[in-house]
Amino acid sequence: MNRVELHVFILLAAGVSLSAQQTSAGPAQPVPLFSQNILNSATPAGNPSTEAKAKLGDMIFDEKRVSVDDSVACNTCHSPRNGFTTHTPTSRGANNQIGKRNAPSILNTVFYKSLFWDGRAATLEEQATMPILNPIEMGQKDPQAVVAKLAAIPDIAEAFQKVFGRPVNWDDMAKALAAFERTRLSTEAPFDRFLKGDQKALNAAQQRGWALFTGKARCASCHTYDAALPLFGDNRFHNTGLAGKQELKELASRATARAAAGNQSEIDKLALESEYSDLGRFLVTRKQEDIGAFKTPFLRDVLLTSPYMHDGSLETLWDVVEFFNQGGGRNPYLDAEMKPLGLSASEVEDLVNFLSALTSDSSSALRAAELDRQRADYLYRMAEQRTGLKASK
Ligand code: HEC
Ligand code: HEC
Structure with a gap:
């Protein structure tokens, strides 16, 4: 079967039209999703956001010289063009090293109660310093080296003086990065216009999807x-069974021997570099019930951030929904909410x-094409599996 024949087969087998109904593009000027009051209440008193501070944070976020070999910036792995992430399962850091986890988006992170898939950082300020010192992300050995490099960049040195009234330093750098991240937010999406009474903002499939999401499919339980605060997360940790390939109990006792609870930099390394990554929240709390548990991600703009899950193992939203439809993976610590759904x-x-209707109006140009791309990718793989044939590419 060649590629064209396989495509025809897919269309017949699935009975799906690729020219699915489109949603309206939305207003010319995207509407903010969060009020200033809500944003202020999620911002720590010690680091009020100002425009100049956020702009400095943006400069640092885009600066490759923050990494040990000048090869990666924060935005290499969290690219604004891809919903502040990268379309690879895991990401490549300094010296071409590859980690074990999928880079999440930094959109709306102001609203997470803890950062990282396992919640090992309490605030955006604390989080911001960690990738810089992680050997496989930005690879710097100590804060002084980073401060010296930033101080040698005239625009950045000048902006530090203006914003903080003192020379470049490590703590202010973290504050500026966090202030910038707090300005990266989803805007209103078709779903929000629908809730406000615009019945045409969602097509029939999306409306059925919303009913399933809160009903039969039980997605809203997590x-x-x-x-x-319509972000679709509970700021809690659940084991969905992805990490079922290893003997988790044995792994947990070995991890406990490797690093004491509270040893932050050692836990950071275990999480990103090793087989222990799959232990998830357990690495932080050492509680049995947290083995293999990961933070429920917010779902705003999720269409733009494939592949999915903490290990980037699911390629499209169809794979994700099918995964939940099967009741997730199998492992002894599976969350009680995970059950086969019969969808x-x-x-x-x-x-x-429905998930695609959570795409910000500010990204409306990407919505339909990305949905079609993911659908085609998924159906193509399914057809390959069903026919047992590899298509000639
Ligand atoms: C080499 C790729 C890479 C670089 C460079 C990088 N990150 Fe990340 N980032 C990741 C990965 C992978 C994770 C998830 C790690 C985990 O959860 O254990 C992550 C997680 C995060 C999170 C947590 C998001 C959430 O949902 O909890 C934030 C915020 C973040 N990074 C900001 C930054 C900032 C700021 C920088 C620059 C100082 C940076 N990142 C540099 C790959 C990268
Ligand atoms: C038991 C709680 C729970 C239920 C029920 C649940 N989820 Fe999740 N969801 C999670 C957790 C936790 C993750 C991250 C898991 C991981 O990476 O190991 C996740 C990941 C996802 C992702 C990937 C997001 C990303 O950025 O990688 C999507 C999409 C998603 N869920 C949609 C759904 C949908 C749709 C349903 C209903 C069919 C659903 N979820 C049901 C907890 C849940």
């Missing part, structure tokens, strides 16, 4: 819907369509 293929399609 991706909670909160009208005041039909068209219900899976509806759910993915």
Whole structure:
């Protein structure tokens, strides 16, 4: 079977039209999703956001010289063009080293109660310093080296003086990065316009998907819907069974021997570099029930951030919804909420369509094309599996 024949087969087998109904593009000027009051209440008193501080943070975020070999900036792995992430399962850091975890988006991170897939950083300020000193991310050995490099960049040195009234230093650098991240936010999406009463903002599939999300598919039991803060996360940790390939109990006791709870830099290394990565929240708390548990990610703009999950192991939103449809993976620490759902293929399609309606109007140009790309990618792989044939590319 060649590629064209396989494509025809897919279309017939799945009965899906690639020219699915489109949603309206939305207003010309995207509407903010969060009020200033809500943002202020999520910002620590010790680091109020100002425009100049956020702008300095943006400069540092884009600066490759922050890394030991001038090869990666924060935005290498968190690229604004890809919803502040990269379209690779895991990411490549300084000296071409590859880690074990998928880079999450920094959009809306102001609203997480803890950072990283396992919540090992309490604040954005604390988080911001960690990739710089991690050997496989930006590879710097000590803060002084970073401060010296930044101080040698005239624009940055000048901006530090203006914003903080003192020369470049490590703590202010973290504050500026955090202040910048607090300005990276999703805007209103078709879903929000629908809730405000615009019935046409969601097509029929998306409306069915929303009903499934809170009903039969039980997604909202973890991706909670909160009208005041509609991000679809619970700021808690769950084991969805992805980390089932290893003997987790044995791994947990070996990890405990490797690093004491509270040894932050050692835990950071275990999380990113080793097989212990799959232990998730356990690395931080050492509680049995946290083995293999990861933070429930927010779902705003999730269409733009493939591949998915803490290890980047699921390629498209169809793979993710199918994964939940099967009741997740199998392991002894599986969350009690994880059960087979019995969703039909068209219900899976509806759910993915609903997720696409959470794409910010500021990214509306990407919405339809990315949905079609993921659908084609998924159906193509399924057809290959079903026919047992590898298509000639
Ligand atoms: C080499 C790629 C890479 C670089 C460079 C990098 N990150 Fe990350 N980032 C990641 C990965 C991978 C994770 C997830 C790690 C984990 O959860 O254990 C992450 C997680 C985060 C998170 C947590 C998001 C969440 O949902 O909890 C934030 C915030 C973040 N990075 C900001 C930054 C900043 C700021 C910089 C620059 C100082 C930076 N990153 C540099 C790959 C990178
Ligand atoms: C038991 C709690 C729970 C339930 C139920 C649940 N999720 Fe999740 N979801 C999570 C957690 C935790 C992760 C991250 C898991 C990991 O990476 O190991 C996740 C990951 C995801 C992701 C990937 C996001 C990303 O940025 O990588 C999507 C999309 C998603 N869930 C959608 C859904 C949908 C749709 C449903 C319903 C069919 C659902 N979830 C049901 C907890 C849950």
